[in-house]
């Protein structure tokens with residue numbers, strides 16, 4: 001088991017970068033998280049003159065370090081041991097490393113059995129404090145060095161983090177025998193300022209980081225408040241009062257502390273020439289459900305009355321503070337512990353009344369130490385000890401309704417704290433990154449933003465129990481701690497020392513700077529005050545007549561501001577109106593252009609389609625005709641040759657007929673004896689054509705008619721020959737006639753078939769004509785449609801014109817508005833709300849509707865062409 005004993009200061013430097021790098025990155029982060037220029041410029045100058053500042057390794061360590069995260073393991077209670085909670089879940093490896101072993105049945109073990117995640121986790125811390133660790137050892141090993149810095153004028157913040165019942169309150173407040181780090185710190189502080197206390201109560205912390213000079217009546221008021229608070233404890237059995245600060249005894253709740261510091265060393269060597277005095281003021285408040293309550297304010301007796309929630313504000317230096325929070329001047333640790341007791345009492349009374357556990361709220365005890373030299377406040381440092389609410393998550397606590405809201409808010413604060421820490425870590429690991437850190441998203445982080453941003457040192461004491469039943473939550477806490485441990489803090493010692501708190505008078509105005517009234521500073525301060533949000537300026541402590549003056553001034557400023565805002569609003573409205581009109585006109589023009597283009601393209605498409613159909617029709621008709629002609633195609637030459645043949649045959653026929661008639665005529669006129677002469681005549685007659693009568697050797701006549709020849713013998717008479725010839729001619733004539741008729745028939749058939757084909761072609765043509773007619777009708781319909789759409793467009797155009805008129809009216813209205821006196825209008829609402837209204841006003845909605853309507857009509861035009 002680890003024990004602390006005397007611890008040397010533990011400083012964790014980043015392993016992945018040099019000190020210079022880390023300082024630079026932290027400086028960037030400071031820019032991101034705090035806009036206060038004074039500090040930032042000084043921090044930046046620190047970063048730029050690092051070589052001067054970082055003289056020694058010791059100085060480096062002081063200026064740049066990881067957030068210190070300590071682990072404290074609570075011992076088992078008897079009940080826990082008897083209920084078998086000890087299953088070896090927490091194993092301390094050494095003073096800095098701890099191993100967590102998931103017990104059977106835990107969600108972590110189940111996940112690891114499914115192959116998701118591990119059953120054993122190792123975590124390292126700045127220092128681990130085991131179950132046997134004494135409170136004194138814990139103080140020694142954790143916040144002692146912070147208290148040391150605090151006494152030297154630096155701010156410090158200590159968180160105790162963990163699930164409920166893990167020992168957070170025990171760590172901070174402790175018990176009678178084992179006082180926690182808070183009473184020990186108080187004791188150390190009072191030991192340090194012993195004999196140098198500023199007894200007058202007239203210098204008091206003011207706003208975030210200033211000090212205020214109180215008048216006698218205000219001092220008396222402070223005394224009364226303190227007495228009233230202590231009176232709350234009167235009813236209780238007060239523990240025996242130990243006289244003197246050196247008694248080292250204190251108490252919290254119903255417990256009293258008995259602190260012994262045999263092993264504590266004297267913190268600050270007091271030089272003989274140092275005549276500084278110290279004043280200590282304490283406050284105690286809680287954050288519950290994202291509301292801040294003063295624990296030194298007795299909660300109302302009536303159940304129906306609500307506690308007053310305090311506001312978190314920022315002073316001109318950007319420091320957050322709780323407005324109207326009671327600050328009590330304490331002169332010894334006993335008084336401080338009384339304050340703690342009163343706070344605890346009020347806290348538990350409030351939680352009982354509200355039926356919630358006090359572990360659901362974050363409680364913050366703050367000690368402000370003013371180092372006073374004469375009448376000047378040299379430094380003011382702040383030590384806050386924050387006992388965070390139990391970090392268990394909603395699912396585990398099975399919360400409903402109000403409880404769920406409560407758990408949500410608690411977890412929200414812790415969640416935001418986790419987010420801030422993770423964002424700080426992420427920004428520091430990536431120097432180029434300057435990510436948003438959500439300090440302002442919860443009261444807790446908002447109040448301690450400045451500490452995280454370098455205006456002090458923060459440390460976290462993580463408390464865990466070793467119970468198997470809460471293992472999963474404990475693991476969650478450890479994971480959070482692992483991230484927190486990686487956050488690097490820059491502690492700008494020098495510049496913080498130079499930030500002497502401003503001293504303000506009873507009216508809240510600065511009095512002194514380095515002991516002298518500084519007119520310039522006064523003016524600056526006033527102008528800064530003017531810039532403050534009215535919520536952020538704490539005026540509650542001013543006398544009544546001053547308050548009236550302040551109110552008057554504020555009213556005048558408010559009026560001027562409202563006037564300015566209204567003028568701005570009108571300007572913006574006008575600009576917006578112009579911009580909208582411009583936009584409307586542009587969109588109108590665009591739409592018109594689109595419509596024209598659309599129309600053109602449809603017309604073109606229509607014409608193209610018409611041409612296409614026409615061509616297709618022609619093609620079709622031509623193809624059909626071609627097909628039919630091909631079927632009955634007779635080559636022209638063949639046809640001409642045939643005709644010529646027919647003509648030749650007809651000629652021959654008519655020749656033959658002529659000859660025959662001549663011959664018949666001759667034969668009938670005189671009996672003709674064929675002689676040589678005759679025969680030669682015959683021959684001459686028969687020539688040409690190739691008809692010849694040749695006398696054969698045997699007195700045989702051969703009459704040749706073309707190809708055929710008829711042979712006649714000498715014995716046959718001429719009459720017989722003629723008869724035969726005429727018969728033959730007759731026959732030939734018949735034959736020729738027949739063949740001519742045949743040919744004629746064929747020609748007729750051809751003509752008939754051609755006529756038929758022409759009829760078919762006519763049919764096709766007719767059919768095509770009909771189709772053409774259909775298409776024409778279709779095209780006409782399309783034309784009609786187009787005309788309708790054009791009409792529709794026209795009506796849209798008309799609508800737009802109306803809208804234009806409407807807009808013009810709007811503009812006129814705006815112009816009238818701008819002419820009116822801004823004060824006459826009611827500028828009660830915020831500037832942004834008015835702008836928002838202008839955007840969402842019904843008139844604007846009309847325009848928006850018009851725009852939507854016109855947009856809606858556009859698809860109509862895009863209907864596909866059927």
Ligand SMILES: Nc1ncnc2c1ncn2[C@@H]1O[C@H](COP(=O)(O)OP(=O)(O)OP(=O)(O)O)[C@@H](O)[C@H]1O
Pocket residue numbers: 073074075131162163164165166167168169170171358359389390463
């Ligand atoms: N280191 C310790 N040694 C002995 N007892 C301890 C130690 N830490 C805590 N306890 C005891 O454990 C119990 C729970 O501790 P404590 O109230 O401090 O837890 P807590 O985390 O503050 O719980 P809550 O969130 O409810 O306030 C107390 O009875 C306390 O006395």
